[in-house]
Amino acid sequence: MSIQIEKEIKTMLSQNDFNRLQSFFSLNSIEPIKQVNIYFDTLDQQLKKKKAAFRLRLFDNTSEWTIKQTQSELTAIEITKENDQRLDENIKLSKDILGSEISAFFEKEAIDIDQLEKTIQLTTLRWNIEVDDGLLALDQSTYYDQVDYELELETSNLVEGQIYLDKLLKQLDIPFQKADKKIARASKHAQNR
Structure with missing residues (x-):
């Protein structure tokens, strides 16, 4: 289980810009x-009202629970519990499955985990790139x-990270969005559907 302050800068990309970054x-x-x-x-969207999001992320052979609560435009508290197996997406939520820190978050925020329902599902293909200023994810x-399509930079220093990202985008003539x-x-x- 990990608890951290996430610092990230994101920009939307056109498909053409995405392809250029891949190259x-x-x-x-x-x-x-x-x-x-x-x-x-x-x-009644209790998590959204508290500027929080809760997800199950499934990989090929593993999975993880994550709760994120926005602190500012570029930072969030992130609590993650990794699982050494891929969980079934229809798994029944319980304190044992979620772990102590995530369960404590729900208790602190007075949110009953039995009231949680699936809201959104999306699939992401991600390419990670280690750079001096952090981790880029395409x-x-x-x-x-x-x-x-998006490019995000997870960094420990938002000022230096923004300078790096601006320089990269300028070099490739990609607008920050x-x-x-x-x-x-x-x-x-x-x-809107």
Whole structure:
């Protein structure tokens, strides 16, 4: 189980810009990490009202539970519990399955885990690139009939990270386009369908 302050900078990309970044970082022959992200909330959106998101992320052979609560535009508290196996996406939520820190979050926020329901599911293909200023993630996400592309930089220093990202985008003549969180983009798309 890990608890951390996540610091990330994201920009939306066109498909053309996404392809250029794949070529720039020589990723065309590298297999991406496939993630299936299943988000949960209560019917009255208690998590959303508290600027939080809760998901089960499924990989090929493992999975992880994550709760994120926004602290500022670029930072969030993130609690993650890794599982050494891929959980069934229809698993019944319980304190034992979620672990003590995630369960404590729900207790502190007075959210009954029995009231949580699946809200959004999206699949992301991710290419990770280690850089001096952190970890770049080049993402292609699919939800419903929508495909979008983003570049995100997880960094320990937001100022230096922004300088690095601006320099990279300028070098490739890619405009910075503020990116909402994936769950927000998928939710907005679902409402407009």
